[in-house]
Amino acid sequence: MECNYFGICGGCNLVNMSYDEQLDFKIEREKDRFKDIYLDDIDVIKSDDGGFRNRAEFRIFHKMGKIYYAMNSIDKKLLPIQKCSIVDKNISNIMDRFLKQIELNDALTKKFFAVEFLSGLNGDMLITMIYHKKLDTIWIEEAKKLQDILKVKIIGRSRKQKVVLSEDYIEQKLNIDDKEYRFYYKEGGFTQPNQKVNIQMIQWVGKNIIKNRDLCELYCGGGNFTISLSRYFNKVLATEISKTSIKSAKINCELNNIDNIKFIRLSSEEFVEAKQKIREFRRLKQENIELDDYDFSTIFVDPPRAGLDETTRKLCQEFDQIIYISCNPQTLYRDLKELIKTHNIKNFALFDQFAFSYHIECGVILKKII
Ligand SMILES: C[S@@+](CC[C@H](N)C(=O)[O-])C[C@H]1O[C@@H](n2cnc3c(N)ncnc32)[C@H](O)[C@@H]1O
Known part of the structure; x- marks a missing residue:
């Protein structure tokens, strides 16, 4: 796996070896x-070797009217990132589209602080948007539009507030030996x-x-x-x-x-x-x-x-x-x-x-x- 942020981003810390070398270690x-x-x-x-994480959490970084995903760097500063190589392909595919859809939308970006992605193996996706503000009817209206465009489930969270726009879980199917099992993974x-x-x-x-x-x-x-x-x-x-x-x-x-x-x-x-x-x-x-x-x-x-x-x-x-x-x-x-x-x-x-x-x-x- 390759990543531009190896050695800077605090998310991965075993980065100077190939996958097999680190496993042997x-x-x-x-x-x-x-x-x-x-x-x-x-x-x-x-x-x-890469694309293996089915849930991921990023901070949202605001700079000059634009927003970016961010991780904590190894020296504990906020590090803006454009992509993350360990998240699964569903999360990876939606990360860019998600930011593009909201970047000009004041109701969705203002005081937007962190985001969590939870992805099922069959493509179901839950996005939790976390804010430092009360989520009002305008936010709900705009978030519902976003949900329809991206075809995901969105939850808004703020202090003492949880707004579920459709469902607060994803459906997961796990094939264990000869049998398929269904699960709801709840936020x-x-x-x-x-x-x-x-x-x-x-x-x-x-x-x-x-x-x-x-x-x-x-x-x-x-x-x-x-x-x-x-x-x-x-x-x-x-x-x-x-x-x-x-x-x-x-x-x-x-x-x-x-x-x-x-x-x-x-x-x-x-x-x-x-x-x-x-x-x-x-x-x-x-x-x-x-x-x-x-x-x-x-x-x-x-x-x-x-x-x-x-x-x-x-x-x-x-x-x-x-x-x-x-x-x-x-x-x-x-x-x-x-x-x-x-x-x-x-x-x-x-x-x-x-x-x-x-x-x-x-x-x-x-x-x-x-
Ligand atoms: C590592 S997770 C494992 C969950 C489950 N076995 C799985 O594979 O998804 C540990 C679980 O322990 C629960 N937990 C934490 N402290 C606990 C405690 N003192 N007694 C019982 N459960 C606890 C957590 O809520 C969490 O669901």
Whole structure:
């Protein structure tokens, strides 16, 4: 991948190597990190070399009556850019047209501060325009015209204001092994940034796990893994802290006619309290969920960068099988040091979700030591 802003733009920071060289660098770094706890084979899932990000956020830079996209430069200044080489082709194709359409429109450009693009693999596109002003009827009128011209969905956001002009989600279709799954990706909910790698992550888990009894999932987001993994288990209980994500997860379940999953809004800390009967939750009662009715074999966790807290880590150790997806190898390493006291690592994978950056996603499957 080539980019005029390599070395200046703070968006990509692993820029002095070819794609394969940087991947090798990350593989060696992680082999070294985990060498005292895992020495077997590591599966590696590559990214496309450019055009791989399905969501992207840019600042809007105003200069002499014109507007530009901008990123933070490596020295933390605002850097105007004309294109971005890591965004997918749908976002890349619309970026220019979007600015051209609005640049002479005062209602749309005034106090326009940032923009977010969310793109589906089938071409659906959501654009969130973020402002430092109240969005009035004139803005709505002009934004609706823009929406029709660009054939996208537009949302306006400002302090304490969210204006949805048509829908606040995109439709995403993921082909997982032999089956097509439908998802609504709602604005504001978590979605994986690199969808092609995401599909391979889901398939990797499905291929390598032991499939029996019930599944318990924490940090489930909008059901990205839950929906297709549900076919391998009798029942699934999936939890997550975000209301927005739980709402999407329930919709995604209906979209795919799945009836063996219950999604419930509980933080991982709350789930531990519920499971250990330290606290009762009305939310569980309202949904008719009785934790003792589950016969869990497996726990699936995909926490944010901070990894697992101590109580959640301990809870994981009660399950026969642990599936751990991590976007931060440092906290994964810390957590695995504890988990291997009760479990063996069966499979390990690196998913290059974040090419041209130092980040890498990991997947680990562990089995209880009998
Ligand atoms: C890395 S995302 C993974 C989401 C999902 N597995 C996916 O693939 O899209 C982590 C998720 O954890 C949720 N989260 C953050 N802190 C949490 C907590 N303390 N308890 C439960 N969920 C939490 C976030 O809202 C987010 O959806």
